[in-house]
Amino acid sequence: MLPYTTLITFDKAAGTSVYLQISTSLVRNIRSGLLQPGTRLPGTRELARQLGVHRKTVIAAYNDLYAQNWITVAPRKGFTVAGSLPELKPQPWKRPVKELHQASMPVPFNSVINSGVLTYEPGKTPPRLVIDDGFPDPRLAPLPLLLREYRSRLANQYAPRQASGTLAAGSIALREALSGYLYNTRGIRTGLPGVLVTHGAQMSIFLAASLLVKPGDLVVVGEPGYPVASYSFAQLGAKILKVPVDEHGMDTDALAEACRNARPKLVYVIPHHHHPTTVTLSPQRRMHLLELAATCNFAIIEDDYDYDFHYTSSPYLPLASSDHGGRVVYIGSFAKSLAASVRIGFMVAAPDFVEQASRLRRMIELRGDTLMEDALATLITNGDLGRYLRKANKICRERRDHLCGLLDSRLKEVVSYEKPAGGMAVWLRFQPAFPLKTIAGIAATRGLHMSSGALFDTPRHQYNAMRFGFASLSPWETEDAINIITSAVQSLPLSP
Amino acid sequence: MLPYTTLITFDKAAGTSVYLQISTSLVRNIRSGLLQPGTRLPGTRELARQLGVHRKTVIAAYNDLYAQNWITVAPRKGFTVAGSLPELKPQPWKRPVKELHQASMPVPFNSVINSGVLTYEPGKTPPRLVIDDGFPDPRLAPLPLLLREYRSRLANQYAPRQASGTLAAGSIALREALSGYLYNTRGIRTGLPGVLVTHGAQMSIFLAASLLVKPGDLVVVGEPGYPVASYSFAQLGAKILKVPVDEHGMDTDALAEACRNARPKLVYVIPHHHHPTTVTLSPQRRMHLLELAATCNFAIIEDDYDYDFHYTSSPYLPLASSDHGGRVVYIGSFAKSLAASVRIGFMVAAPDFVEQASRLRRMIELRGDTLMEDALATLITNGDLGRYLRKANKICRERRDHLCGLLDSRLKEVVSYEKPAGGMAVWLRFQPAFPLKTIAGIAATRGLHMSSGALFDTPRHQYNAMRFGFASLSPWETEDAINIITSAVQSLPLSP
Structure with a gap:
């Protein structure tokens, strides 16, 4: 023995x-x-x-x-x-292996528009605190409920009952739940064939733009605007036309003027809490925009990611709820209304457009996580989502007010801002004497990751501004962040 | 009161x-x-x-x-x-809403290659049983363990510690875990900068092809082959050249011949258990393929989705483990090795290529579910994944043998097949007297969804064949499916 x-x-x-x-x-x-x-x-x-x-x-x-x-x-x-041991050793079939990761691609490959991906630096300590550009706080979201639904589906699951081909457009349950939800919350009348589930707002933008834009087509975006959307349009070969955004949203008169000389194929608009400046598109301009769409025959991507978060004024009904004759593609995301980790978004459009988009989605990623989509559908229909949104709105408003109070008391001479009516971020403009890039650099050495604002800069405009996402930070964390920014400002040679 | x-x-x-x-x-x-x-x-x-x-x-x-x-x-x-009730009713700003989902898109949009998306028919009963084309059985996968890790991350989560820009390439933990895992299981030497996490194999294919292919470029695929990959290449504007696949995989002599007249930019190859026919690319052809890649200067997408499942012979080391000078982009997916609902795949390539691909991924979907990616990393490093794969290999081999036994005893005169050395499907060729489309139609009325084989057909070839995914069906379900197919065959006018 x-x-x-x-x-x-x-x-x-x-x-x-x-x-x-x-x-x-x-x-x-x-x-x-x-x-x-x-x-x-x-x-x-x-x-x-x-x-x-x-x-x-x-x-x-x-x-x-x-x-x-x-x-x-x-x-x-x-x-x-056992006599024959189970370890199947791979059969070698050629010379010994060699370091691969030093090799560069010998075949020329297409370059991608620089979309500001940060490269991971090994050994670098992750920051203690991150100011994001406006995401919800996962600690508040009903993720345990979502996960409970997900688990129960995993446990009860028999062989997949749905042919995978029908799932490229998303789970049937979620498409049905969304069509009810979007009517109840936004007045958008659609049905299951008009709803596509995606992997988030960015995928909705990419799919819609891929269908609408051919190389050389003109796409209109706001200036300043959401850079990642513009990168996608440029990557698809579009020419980008930037139209100014003021305190009432995109300047539709400037757009009308531009339409006299050119034929935009697509206008990308963020009607609530424009990214980055958080302004809301006024009703007058909404009507003007739709009239221009009909006159000049362009499509609209309405990115209404922030609709669910309003504190001081009510939201306006989306463009997509109006009589737009099928010109508007409406998109949103639960990464914004629940938690960044919930990678589920949607697109509402004419059914033939949705069908084309789901074919394209299949080529890009086959389909999403249908079990998670089913779980989310339950949270929508049983009211858990609505219950959470009420609570989250209350807490986010408190966090916005708390941040604004700190800005007024601690950084009055350094920054200016308009208190946003909703959403999850304040557009924080630093005075020219206080270069944001320098401040962000100092903050990084003190454990705080914050935007340097470079993302929004263009050759013509240097905004020296950033989005301060207040929704994901507890009051304590916001104070911590403001302390670091204040001390960074004070360490500048010319502090206030 | x-x-x-x-x-x-x-x-x-x-x-x-x-x-x-x-x-x-x-x-x-x-x-x-x-x-x-x-x-x-x-x-x-x-x-x-x-x-x-x-x-x-x-x-x-x-x-x-x-x-x-x-x-x-x-x-x-x-x-x-409360005096002011919390329900913020949306403010209307225009005429009353109108039915949207009848509207067709008035702006012309780009059409997408038909990728065989099935349209959902409301009211249609979902099938009782589905024969998929080769997916694992989620009932066997360690999804409860994965979910436990995911939950613990949700619970412990503080404000996101990583700047989102670094996450477009996937969670750092998973990229690190994968580089170890791929070396241990496949001899692929790479490091974190050479690994991109994606939303599944299809996204890896799409990203790699988007970088490698310009409109008009020639892409070589096997015939018969995996249609969804070909759709992606065609959608990107590639011309598709089909090279025959025989019992040793893609015919590299035919490829060499083709290279004399044309300059392929990219060859897409599935070296283990080619889709659909399940054959393995022989070592001789692997060497020949790499020589041709160097001589004719093309890149290779090596789709090795089935590497983890081998029953009778050992797997060959991937092309990517050889001295390929950076020409090979290696891809795989946990949707295949764990469960279809785990939408996490990967790509291994030269670091500059991975960086470009992660920029492109950001435009398509910003990033994946990093918490789930972190959870998966733990299952890889703590050995749970390896433990599961051993068990799953054993059960899948039993299921393969069970299916083949039933085919031999019940459908000997109807079908022919080669027992696959690994993977999750049998390539089932029906005799010409038994049209698969008819049989699938009858089976559908009896609660069984099975492929009609139309997906693989081309104008030149009608295979009258399907992939019978045995891995996701219990022995009882496989018998049920074979019973339905047998009865469908017997209800044909000329049954054996």
């Missing part, structure tokens, strides 16, 4: 189950050759006695080893180390 | 907490006008007494109402229905 008490080590206080520790020990001994193929293992009673564990623990370990093909079981002969 | 016992209804046996039922009842009464703004509500002790519940339950209900702005609290005055 081999000295199993020595061969097998385990620690009842460890995080891993004892049976797994026993089976792992035995695998190690088989691998090392101490336990040769054909070796008979002790019976479960005997080994349990030797190791001082319950017999069921040994049975579980043996079951595990058997399932992994490490041992065989024969009636009356008991447990034996 | 209002008759609160009548106004408030609840059921202790219901699934919802009593406090939520109480708060929902009160909201209903406020909404209906029974409880007017300014109405004083009873104290918590008093209401608890009237309703016969614990006082803490009433406190919870009032807290909920307060958080949602339905009631106000004043010292000594107690609880009052």
Whole structure:
């Protein structure tokens, strides 16, 4: 008999189950050759006695080893180390491997518009605190409820009941729930065939623009505007025309003027809390925009990601709820209304457009996580989402007011801003004497990651401004961030 | 005092907490006008007494109402229905809404290659049983473990510690775990900068092809081949050249011949268990393919989605593990090795290529679910994934053998096939006398969804064949499916 008490080590206080520790020990001994193929293992009673564990623990370990093909079981002969060990070593078929990650691609590849992806620097400590550009606080979101629904679907799941081809447009349950939800909250009348589920607002933008834009087409965006959307349009070969955004949103008179000289194919608009400046498109301009769309025959992508968050004024009904004759593609995302980790967004458009977009989505990613989509549908229909949004609106308003109070008391001579009527960020303009890039650089050394504002700068405009996302920070964290910014400002040669 | 016992209804046996039922009842009464703004509500002790519940339950209900702005609290005055009710009704700004989903898009949009998306037919009963084309069984996958990791991250999560710009390439933890995992299982030497996390194999294909292919470029695929990949290439404007696939994989002599007349930019190859025919690319052809890549200067997308599942022979090391000088983009997916609902895949390539691909990914979907990616990283590093794969290989082999046994005994004169050495599907060729489209049509009326094989057909080839995914079906379900196919065959006018 081999000295199993020595061969097998385990620690009842460890995080891993004892049976797994026993089976792992035995695998190690088989691998090392101490336990040769054909070796008979002790019976479960005997080994349990030797190791001082319950017999069921040994049975579980043996079951595990058997399932992994490490041992065989024969009636009356008991447990034996398997003759042919289960480790299929890959067959080499050529010279030994070589470092790959130094190799550069020898084939020329198409370059992508610089979209500001930060490269990970190994060894760099992650920041203690991050000011995002306006995301909800996952600690407040009903993610446990969402996950409970998800789990129950995993547990009850039989063989997939839906042919995967129908799922490229998203789960049927979620498309149905969304069509009701969008009517109740936004007055958008649509049905299941008019709703596409996507992997977030950005994918909705990409899919819609891919269908609408050919290389050389003109796409209108606001200035300042949301850079990642513009990158997508440029990547698809569009020419970008920037129209000024003032305190009432995109300047539709300037757009009308531009339409006299050119033929835009698509206008991208963020009607509530424009990114980055948080202004709302006025009703007059909404009407003007729709008239221009009909006159000049362009399509509109209405990115209404912030609709669910309003504190001081009511939201306006979307362009998509009006009589737009199918020109408007309406998009939104639960990454914004629930938590950034919920990668589910949507698009509402004419059914033939949605069908084309779902074909395209299939080429890009086959489909999404339909179980998670089903789980989200339940949160919409049982009212959990609405309940959460009420609470979140209250808390976000408090956080906005708290941030604005701190800005007024601590950074009055450094920044200016308009208190936003909704959304999750304040558009914070630094006075020219206080260069944001320098301040962000100093803040980084003190554990705070904040935008340097470079994302919004263009060759013509240097905004020296950033979006301060207040929704994801607790009051304590906001104070922490403001302290760091204040101390960074004070360490400048010319502080106020 | 209002008759609160009548106004408030609840059921202790219901699934919802009593406090939520109480708060929902009160909201209903406020909404209906029974409880007017300014109405004083009873104290918590008093209401608890009237309703016969614990006082803490009433406190919870009032807290909920307060958080949602339905009631106000004043010292000594107690609880009052709020004066300004929290429901922000959207402000209309134009004519009443009109049915949107009848509208067709008035602006012409780009059409997408037909990628075989099935349209959902409302009212149609979902099939009782689905034969997929080769997906794992989610009932066997360690999804509860994955979800446990995910939950613990949700619970512990503070403000996001990583700047979102670094996350377009995927979670740092998963990229690190993958670079180790790919070396241990496949001999691929890479590091974090050479690994991109994606939303599945299809997204890896789309990203790589977008970078490699310009409109008019020539892309080589196998015939028969994986149609969705070809759709993507065609959608990107590529010309598709089909090279025959025989029992040793893609015919590299035919490819060499083709290279004499044309200059392919990219070759798409599935080296293990080619889709659809399940053949493995032989070592000789692997070497030949790499030589051709160097001579003719093309890139290779190596789609090795099935590497983790081998039953009778060992896998070959991937092309990407060889000295390929950076020509090979290697891709795989956990949708295939864990469960279709796990929408996480990867791409391994030269770091500059990965950086470009992550920029492009950002335009398409910003980023994935980093919490889920982190959770998966833990399953890789703690060995749960490897443990599961061993068990799954054993069960999948049993399911393959079970299916093949049934095919031999029940459908010998109807179908022919080669037993696959690995993977999750059998390529099932129906004899010409038994048209698969007809059989699939009959099966559909009996609750079984199976492929009609049309996906693989081209104008030149009608395969009358389908992939029978055996991995996701229990033995009982496989028998059920074979029974339905057998009865469908027997109901044909000329059955065997």
